[in-house]
Amino acid sequence: MEKEKKMIGVYDYTVILTYLSTISGAIGIIITMSGLGHPYGGAVFLMISGLLDAFDGTVARTKKNRTEFEKEFGAQIDSLSDLICFGVLPVSMGIAQLRVNGAFRDVVRGSANTANVWMVVILLSIAAFYILTALVRLAYFNSTASERAAQKEREGREYFTGLPVTAAAIIFPLTLIVHYFTRADLTFFYFWVLLIIGTLFIGNFKIPKPGMKFLICITIIGAVEFATLIFILVTNI
Secondary structure: OOOOOOOOOOOOHHHHHHHHHHHHHHHHHHHHHOOOOOHHHHHHHHHHHHHHHHHHHHHHOOOOOOOHHHHHHHHHHHHHHHHHHHHHHHHHHHHHHHHHHOHHHHHHHOOOOHHHHHHHHHHHHHHHHHHHHHHHHHHHHHHOHHHHHHHHHHHOOOEEEOOOHHHHHHHHHHHHHHHHHHOOOOHHHHHHHHHHHHHHHOOOOEEEOOOHHHHHHHHHHHHHHHHHHHHHHHHOO
């Protein structure tokens, strides 16, 4: 008879990267939303989460005797982690930019004019829309797992519907890097990017699952972005 576990969940090496990714995302949210936080610090943790997420599935599949429960738990916990890291964290980075920009602070203090108040309301609505679309995208991904498996068996290749939420780990840090080096205030532009990417999350179009060459290119781009973010943070401490 199997011994009853003292805690629910799975706690072996197959989910360790997912848990670490979640912790990274949570730290990113905390530091961007705190008084001492900054959007660029959040971007660093967003990229760390993206790196960990890129390999969590590969690590999980190395265990050949996973139970059906462990497989399902891994799939569900991965999506919940993605919502925190690639849904909520990019939004918190945008809110941090509003705070640094001063627009959000003026509204809170009541010193902003009517136009600025409405602008902040619109931007916060975009932020909420982005999180909602990430949630819908992840739920759709989980709900269509059997369909994708059948399609892969039939066509020999797997496709994603809509833009994967993990794309946020490359797109939003790049937006902040452009913001820094152009010395232009792209705070509002960041939110339009949120709107566009959120719309692509729920778009009904097919994207082939990336191959190894594409993943290597993305890894190189990500490494350059990460190094640039570290440079920005170090030179501005």
